[in-house]
Amino acid sequence: MRKFLCLVAVVVLVFVYLFPYTWMVLSAFRYPADTFAIPPKLFFEISFDGFRNVFRQSVFGLYLMNSLIITLFSVAITMLVATPAAYALVRISRGGTAFLLTVLIARMIPAIALVVPIYIIGNLTRQLDTYQIMIVVTVAFNLPFAIWMVRGFFLDLPANLVDAARIDGASEWQVLTQVAAPLARGGIFATSVFVFVGAWNEFLFALILTSGRTTTATVALLSFRTSQGIEWDTISAGAFMVSLPVIVFAFIMQRYLVEGLTMGAVK
């Protein structure tokens, strides 16, 4: 009986979470008239007009590529900085807490407050509408969170492992690369999934700092809202394509996420 109730709860939850997404996916594959039919149609004619329009009305391929370049570089740089930083914060007790709090406070400043100053800086340095500025901004906004999260996984490692490695002759860098990081691998991958999603979904800065050359896919979706109204099939098809890389990335990392969670139990 309890099992049954659990199952019902799970089904309801999944439905609530997935319904909007499913609706969007369906909208991408049918005519707008079918989307808004009342009562909702269970069966409908499949249409690829939305997808065709996406590529006809904009250089959507370029925008997807822009998103991918900015996101992948941002994730790589964020994790390459966050992992050693988190390790150092675990190993160095003095001043570490103050630094962590500073990092957190920096994170609490709302992005909207920084858009204008960053735009002005970008303008002065002639960096507007470049990959660099988007990557720098994305890394800056994701780094505090990434450091905090990876730090948590390092804290969970038994302290004696680090001691043993130091006695075995490992330098701090070797302790990190050969013992701590491999053991916290699951956690590091989990963090990178979050950073990936955050960077991929970034909208505000892309809207302000890019124009044309490095416009990202999230911003490009906006262009399907025309003065004649919203083209629901087109915008849904675009949104569907924007959502795919996140799902793919999370799927690839899933194996490591599970591994990261079970590692601790073995110890």
Place this chain on the structure above:
Amino acid sequence: MADVQLKEIAKSFGTVEVIKGIDLEIGHGEFVVFVGPSGCGKSTLLRMIAGLEDISRGELRIDGRLCNDIAPRDRGIAMVFQSYALYPHMSVYDNVGFSLKLARVPREERDAKVRDAARILQMEHLLDRRPAQLSGGQRQRVAIGRAIVRHPKVFLFDEPLSNLDAALRVDMRMEIARLHQELGATMVYVTHDQVEAMTLADKIVVLDHGEVQQVGAPLELYHRPANLFVAGFIGSPKMNLLPVNVTGSRGRSIQIGSVDVMATPFDIGAAAAGAPKELVLGIRPHSLRVVAAGAAKIPAEVKLVEHLGNETVIKAQLASGAAVLAIVAGDAGLKPGEKVGLTFDRAEAHLFDAAGRRLLRSSETAGGRR
């Protein structure tokens, strides 16, 4: 092989001083055991020798070389942890060979050394496994293998056996004793376990509250504890401690007695003249003998009798209500409620002053050590 010298070594965590100026000499090839109650600073002291904790004050010399600011890997030490601390993502082979790999030892030489260590510890068949696939005893073997492969000058052990069950602990204890003989290396060993300390040590260091209470050979600590703390800590079950009064003194000897203990003379040499009024009498359970009531120095009533086969543990109550333990060989044939007398050999009894220091007998002060 190397000697280790500690001079005025101290350690503070923030404002709390947990190691308070320790002087200690550990000789070439010696097996030294640190014992003491939980939280007395044994691990901290060991970790300072290892280089895992900074030394707040004092000097540490290994093989004559000042090591205060030298990295753990350059001290010529190896350490075995209570939690084994094996690298879970590496095979046993890689665990043992990790230090050699870091030191860029050529592959063939590394392989020979790893296999040599595995042979010494009889774990050649385990080399391909992961730590998670090993039993507790096997894990500890690997941890020891990881230490010996480096040929350290000094081995450091922090309660290496306390995660093992009783039977395995005995086996591993003998293994460690064998290793010490075979390798002839200096070993420093931390333990809670009396038996480990007594059987393994050349020299025991008793610590309490970050201070050395006494240093000496196991039997020396047992027979001549320097103070009440050591008397209570070394020996199992614990020494019986009874408060007594000094009722008189004559020449080199004093007379002691109390409600529990009938007047007994003690020869304490020159100290007799200035002896304090109140002392503590310490007698080990094994030093008490049970005799007929009325004929003994200590009248008692039997409360509890435990027959262990080879010996009998008797819990008895004295006139003041104080409880004492006596252990006699064989089957004593006593019953709870029985009135008996307890007697002891004065040579096996100890007197402690108010500060806890043991009063020396005249045989000890005049003739030095026995």
